[in-house]
Amino acid sequence: MARYSKRGKLTVAALLSAVFILADISSVRAGSVTDGTSGIVAAYFEKAKTNEALLIAFLHKMPKGADLHNHPSGAVEIETLIDTAIEKDLLFDLKERAFVSDTANPFYTSMDLRFDFWKKDEVMDALSMRNMEKEKENGHTHFFRAFERFGPAMPSVEKIIEETLRRAASQRISHMELMLSVVEFPEDGTVDYGALKKRLLHLDELRERTLANLDERDKGWNVDVSYILTLNRGEDIPVEMRKAFDTSAYKKYFSQRVKNVMDLSVNLHDYGIKGITLLAPEDSWISRTCFDLQMEAIDENWRSFSEEDRDKLKLTLHSGELTIEFSPYDAMRNRISKTISEGHASRIGHGVDAIWEDDVYGLLGNMREKGIAVEICLSSGEGILGISGGARHPFRFYWDARVPVVICTDDEGISRSNLTLEYAKAATWFDLRYEELKWLAFNSVEYSFLPGESLFVDGDFNRRKTSLSPAKSPKALKQMELWEAFLKFESRMERNIKLFD
Ligand SMILES: [Zn+2]
Structure with missing residues (x-):
């Protein structure tokens, strides 16, 4: 049975002064936040898990950290x-x-x-x-x-962002990485960075205004937003190129587009563009037959940037959103490992087909060692690929091997879901305890593209650094906010659950 450290009254000021109580980690299991966790709330959660109403009521206002895989165009109600x-x-x-x-x-x-x-x-x-x-x-x-x-x-980008932010604040999500090309590389190749920066500043003002105008129930909740630029794998190539498809012409075309988004990402990093992803179903003809070319194009372009710029060039790539029903066997034998080795992915979207990798255990070890997180989108996988229930989904395959896992929504509008329901699904499908859900929430900030050093030692959320001033690191600050939000949440829940005594 897990032990809980005595919960002291932690405030931002106290944390800022770096007065940390290091947890007794001798009995802590990896993947379980026990430091500061209320035993009363954790025990109640086991009861809540047996009933959907109790579970959703519990999770609705539970702090959830970040949603790192969210396509706003599929997330609109x-x-x-x-x-x-x-x-x-x-x-x-x-x-x-x-x-x-x-x-x-x-x-x-x-x-x-x-x-x-x-x-x-x-x-x-x-x-x-x-x-x-x-x-x-x-x-x-x-x-x-x-x-x-x-x-x-489709409504305007502004309207989509407002709706997304309001929903996030209400469900206690504090950071979002939105897969949305809010800026695009112009067709004629002449980039007006001044105009693009102005656009991003406008969107950030919109974010601040939306949060300032939240109603009383959500007022004061902060949501940070980063954007992940999207690039289609090639189903949108010009008609002329489609008619006489030639792989070398495609590679040249795709490579130029990769370079364009990489340039945007590096130059607009400080204005909110934090990464790149590839779109289109992974079983489409072009995804299947040109996958190697796509990875080569990414690799060649990535290598052309300086080490300093590569830090601003994060790739979170959909990879392994496949099953044998949708893909030939051969295409799944190195999909994820190649996305990491040549696609330089810092995070993997979905990762469902990992089980078919030739060196699957090597892949798990590599992801764990390098801290490459897998973005798990349960409702999306259920709806699109038919992977329904804990016995079918590879969540535990990653989780038990201690590969970083984050829970995300993907396309909550089409799926008729939200992050609360995704956590509920994770808890019931994989029989997760409250301390494990907390770990998932902390994972979402740890493996976000927020800059700065982590508040935690070696990704262990029971061990906070004693020497780090969180004010100097946006990531650490967000982690500290999450820590405090959990303290408040648990304190409220200890009172709320008396209703069920
Ligand atoms: Zn996606």
Whole structure:
């Protein structure tokens, strides 16, 4: 049984003065935050885990650290898309099941969407994963087609960010790394960095304004935001290139685009751009047949940057979002290891197919040693790949090998999920204790792209550094805020759970 250190009254000021009580770690199990954890709350959590209502009520306001894998365009609430379609007076094409401005097919009007709830329901089914059992197309197709279907109804970036921030604050998320190309490399190659910096400053002002205007329930909660630039693996290549597809021409084209986003990331690092990711289903023809070329292009470009610039060039790459149903066996034998060795990934998105790696145990050891985290997106994997339940998901495969794991949402709008529900799923699917969920929350900040030194020794959240001033490190400051938020949360929960005595 885990022991808990006596919980003292820790304040930011106390921590800043570096007066730390080092935990008695002799009985601490890796992956379990016991230092400062309330035994009463942890014991109650075991009861809460047996009932969905108790569990969600518990987790809703539990501090969650960061959401490191979030695509805002897939995270918008479907209702917001419908409202935007109504504002734009779009039609919903019933054959294509998509928003359009005009069509020869039968359609619903914005008036239908306002006043006929069953028509609105039909639209919601087409754009989300909520009624998949009734769909004819599989989850993979339904998910990826949703983006095309609701594309014309996408609200402005500003509106998306506001909605994301409000939801994050309310669910006690304190940092987000949003996979969104808020700045783009211009087609003509002439980059106006002044204009791009202005754009990023504008978005940060919007963030501050949104947080300042949160209602009383969430006021005072801070959410930091970083952006991860996205680059399509190539399904969006020009039509001419598609017609006479040639791998060397593709590589040249893709490599130039990689260089462009890398340049943006390095030059705008201090303005909030913290990394790069690749988009497109990993089982698409171009992802499968050109994977080696893509990794080569990343590797060559990455090597052309100085060591100092490489620090600003973080790659978090979707890798291994595959199963045998969606990929030939051979393509899964080195997908993740190559994404790390040649793609220079600091984090891996999904990592589901790791079990098929030729040197799978070597891969686990390498990820653990280098601190390469895997971003686990449970609802997304369930909806797209059909990996449902703890017995099927490779979470424990990573977790038990002490590879860093973080819990993320991916596309919470389409999935009809959120980070609270993802934690609930993790707790029940893998029978995790409260102290382990805390570890996951701390992992999300430890393996974020926030700059600065960690507050903790060797990624062990029971051992805080005694000599570090958190004020000098944004990461340590965020970790300290999380520490304090947990103290407050547990203190409130100790009172709340008396209701169930
Ligand atoms: Zn993703």
